[in-house]
Amino acid sequence: MAEAPLFVSHDEFTCSVCLDTLTDPVAIPCGHSFCLKCLMDCWDQSQECSCPQCRHTFMLRPELNRNTLLNEVIKKLKKTTLSPPPPQNYAGPGDVECDFCTGKKFRAVKSCLTCMASYCQTHLQPHYEGEALKHHKLVDPDRNLKEKLCEKHQKSLEIFCKTDDSCICMMCVVTGHKNHEMVEMETEREEKQVSDV
Template identity: 35%
Template structure:
């Protein structure tokens, strides 16, 4: 990272050991991926995985942690300008040395690009089974919602703009980005 300080370990879920996906915080102050905590609580009873304190209320999304995580990922993407691979090659977002590792796939769900090694790990996780992998994509962060950091998958007919699933308000007329693209090509 450009700052020289590695904070990534503070942004990882203690259950799955990956960067948080929709971070939530329990009453006792511990943070987890929403999916990981929900799965843990349903299988192991209503106790915090770290301190075993009872978790009786639904943990709230940690907006501050989500913002820090988004800014961290944006800084990582800015650091990719240091990549020294071949022209047109996309670097792996996970590798420590972003100057040498070449991505073989990009995940449109995670908005990250993976080298061969990290792709295997990504595919081995149960919660990533439905993720959409494509050939490496340049500037993947620009294809994400600026508010939520999620993929821009939907098209709002009224506002004529792309949006993520979290931006959709009740009653809004939206279609998938692919459907709108096909409609325009006709």
């Protein structure tokens, strides 16, 4: 009996950290697979062990074992069907790079003002799927995110202090601007746009 052809896409065998074909694939208890090196690098740089894709947090660092079956499937498919992702997704001069890509960086499609990071399409997915991230404020890619942070508290600048004519974070509101006249930055921006017309 003849075997039916197997149709797969490159995305099914891509590590969501490096956005390349899985190398030494390992699966973690939430079911997601990553390159062993990518996952180890993520966990070594963080104080907690969480899934880079769904953000599920593990109390203890899970033991990682290579998924030999998946590794063999990828090896066979590399020989026949898999091709690298199209080059137009990579960040070029003037593009905002994804802060979570390792190796060659993909172009960011959104920046998050809550996380203060920029994301390519793949790394942005948890912001659409995860309950904890759904309410974050996403904007068009912005290369100047650090300028939107309070130098003193490293928090997002959300308030405009009319008394001091400056942008401040919520910690500044409590610590140094009591009884000052303040508005949300959006409100101040709208007022200035109206007065400039």
